[in-house]
Amino acid sequence: GAGVSQSPSNKVTEKGKDVELRCDPISGHTALYWYRQSLGQGLEFLIYFQGNSAPDKSGLPSDRFSAERTGGSVSTLTIQRTQQEDSAVYLCASSLGSLAGGLDTQYFGPGTRLTVL
Amino acid sequence: AQSVTQLGSHVSVSEGALVLLRCNYSSSVPPYLFWYVQYPNQGLQLLLKYTSAATLVKGINGFEAEFKKSETSFHLTKPSAHMSDAAEYFCAVNTGTASKLTFGTGTRLQVTL
Numbered sequence: 575g576a577g578v579s580q581s582p583s584n585k586v587t588e589k590g591k592d593v594e595l596r597c598d599p600i601s602g603h604t605a606l607y608w609y610r611q612s613l614g615q616g617l618e619f620l621i622y623f624q625g626n627s628a629p630d631k632s633g634l635p636s637d638r639f640s641a642e643r644t645g646g647s648v649s650t651l652t653i654q655r656t657q658q659e660d661s662a663v664y665l666c667a668s669s670l671g672s673l674a675g676g677l678d679t680q681y682f683g684p685g686t687r688l689t690v691l
Numbered sequence: 692a693q694s695v696t697q698l699g700s701h702v703s704v705s706e707g708a709l710v711l712l713r714c715n716y717s718s719s720v721p722p723y724l725f726w727y728v729q730y731p732n733q734g735l736q737l738l739l740k741y742t743s744a745a746t747l748v749k750g751i752n753g754f755e756a757e758f759k760k761s762e763t764s765f766h767l768t769k770p771s772a773h774m775s776d777a778a779e780y781f782c783a784v785n786t787g788t789a790s791k792l793t794f795g796t797g798t799r800l801q802v803t804l
Contacts, residue, residue: 578734605790607790607791607792609792609794616794616795616796616797617781617783617792617794617797618794619791619792619793622790622791624790630790630791632791633791665734665735667735669790677723677742678790679737679740680737680792681737682727682734682735682736683734684732684733684734685734
């Protein structure tokens, strides 16, 4: 079946512009996660959605970062007023969400490579 | 708080040789542990996971890992390396109360002829 998809695969933007990154999770998965992969920081958790519960935003690095999940499916990560340090690969993952957190396998998309000039 | 430490950012082995990638964890509660592999320009793929059912976990592509509580380790091994194993490998930890994965810094595996 179809896996997690992300778009665009690559995004180049100028410093100060806003960007939107999209994630389509696996059908039927109620949990969705965003991570960031950068050379200096490795893989970092950003935000987690589970069903209709309030999202866990504890990993968002600043208030320039926000994310939405519409209709319990597609998610959009928005970065406002981008900075050069935002350059990274943004990975989305989804899971069934039916098991206690640690037991739930997360399936990752291919990522969006963001370059801020 | 939970964390993982991967010793060795780069590991090089000959084709056919044993692969050993090291991971040590720190967790105040019993952990769930994962190994993911990332091929160039791709996302992360789950190799195997430990969820307390068995200490020796077998995964895909001939990889396995053993959970050793006394050593707080979860090292990844494969008896015989193949060229196609060249990739970056990430160890990750989760606990039953937290859904986010905490990743190690990764180990890049190089396989030479």
